[in-house]
Amino acid sequence: MGILSNKKANQADARQVDAFEIVAAQVVDVLATAGVVLDERNLVLRASPGAIQFGLVQNRHLIHSALVRLVEDARSTSGAAEQELQIEAGLQREQLWVHARAAKFGDRYVMLLVDDRTEAKRLEVTRRDFVANVSHELKTPIGAISLLTEAIAGAHDDPDTIRKFSASLQKEAARLGSLVQELMQLSRVQGANLSDTAVELDLALVINDAVDRNQVLAEQRGVKLVTSAIKGSRMVGDYEMLTTAVRNLVENAIAYSDKGSQVGIGLKEIGGVAEIAVTDSGIGISEDEQERIFERFYRVDPSRSRDTGGTGLGLSIVKHAASNHKGEVRLFSKEGVGSTFTLRLPIQNRETN
Template sequence: MRDNRITSQELMALIRVVRRSHRGQEGHLELPSTGLTGTSSNLRVRISNLDEHGRVLVLIDDVSEAQRVDAIRRDFVANISHELKTPIGALSLLSEAVAGASDNPELVKHFAAKMGVTSHRLTELVQQIINLSRLQDANPLQEFELVSLTDVINQAIALCLTNAESRKIAIDFDIQEDLKVFADKEQLVMAIQNLVENAINYSPHNTRVSIAVRGEHEKIEILVKDQGIGIPEADLERIFERFYRVDPARSRETGGTGLGLSIVKHVAANHGGEVKVWSRPGEGSTFTFTIPRSKLPSKGVD
């Protein structure tokens, strides 16, 4: 609309059809963006004839957000299907190999061990999908309480110790005081665990992962630093996307699901915060997870 006049030619064409035929019409229109986002608006239009004088009733419903969410869900389902195919297919092949090697106990043990590893990766992937789904559907205000960051980080470290010890990676934790924050404790533990696991998985053996906490005025920063392979600049903006992997081959080697950093992003958003990364190839990475001290969030992310 401009100066109380309809400017869309497509909409005016539908109105003229209704006036001529005296029959209602439905249609979809795409309007170009007039804002800074650069995204167009998708509208569902219903037009009904009111009387013989040409007056019509026009109902317009902006379905842009619904279509965007639907596209995200379809993409998510497609990605899940693709990611599940690999371990399920591997289990099928390994079961056939076990059956074919029934007269060779050593081969049976070898294939059974591989089945165990693949089964563990499949279980981890399914659990990460469940975690991400809960984060997207949950009310971020529901489980908030005053929690100790020392407790949160110690719990997260404990969940990562087996992986760290197997790779001979030391985990250092430095906190000057036991800071407390209003948060969902389970979500925070999940986020820090994913950051630490990510640091371990992409670091060489016999290196260190460092965790530090800084309290600055109205916000708290949790920094997770590794001595790993680093991230190319071209990948930095995409690493928080679901199922995005900087190095797919290394992800298969480490058992990464491609969902960990996306979970971290959702937890930060649920707490009214954000997560950022600094990295250079060969110089390691530093992830900074920032949340307000007491400000409660208004909404999460998709």
């Protein structure tokens, strides 16, 4: 009788184990995040597609020791264990930030959920750096304006000094205005929804408009603007955003060109892609700096940018504008020879009659 009772008890335990495994499988299969269920030996019984893609499991084992320790913590407590962790993933050993939570599932099992927070972490770092950079950039012209107004107030009986300081004050005010304007433009392109602003447009008109907006600056710098754009190259996009992007490229080229030189602006179509190229014969950009050239507030030549009123935001705006239109911006540059920035935009989405 005792043997039969033990046999029935073992069968009941086996059915309970099977039931837990079935439930675990059902739960993991519907998880949108990375999740795994482990038995008492820490062998993985079930892993969600996200966990496999995330690279958490190999040969039925968790491959990150930090996650294994979290699972053990969950076993030793009645509640759940959770932690923010940094782990490595992939062949490149990419650093990822994750939020991991482990909880007992029945008497023998532990369920582990891992949520990738890497992008959120990067955005947090980017936001913090951006605020710090904006504060620094605003501090310079605001400080200069404050000092200049004090100097003007103290030189009320010296007209020549007042005129000198007034000219400097206008320059700093213009720099501050330019920075605020470009910050607004950057904010606009980052949060743009093209479904609200996209229209069918002619890229030749975009280029002509961008060149016109830079004509006064080019004359002041003694730089000639030469345009060569095919007509009839049309696409659906945000006219003002694209015009601003091209204007920024032309303005940059003018700022880094010597007096008497010229800046070329061309447009051509290659395989369903419109290419707007802006070429200068300026100082060029080193290979090391080319990787950072599209970062916000980054300047190839800070002293020259200060002289020209550059904010270091123009190329970042161009990059976002290109991305919003499913395109890209490429750079070819050689020190002492010049640079060519090419805005590449797919035009397969243009409307047809």
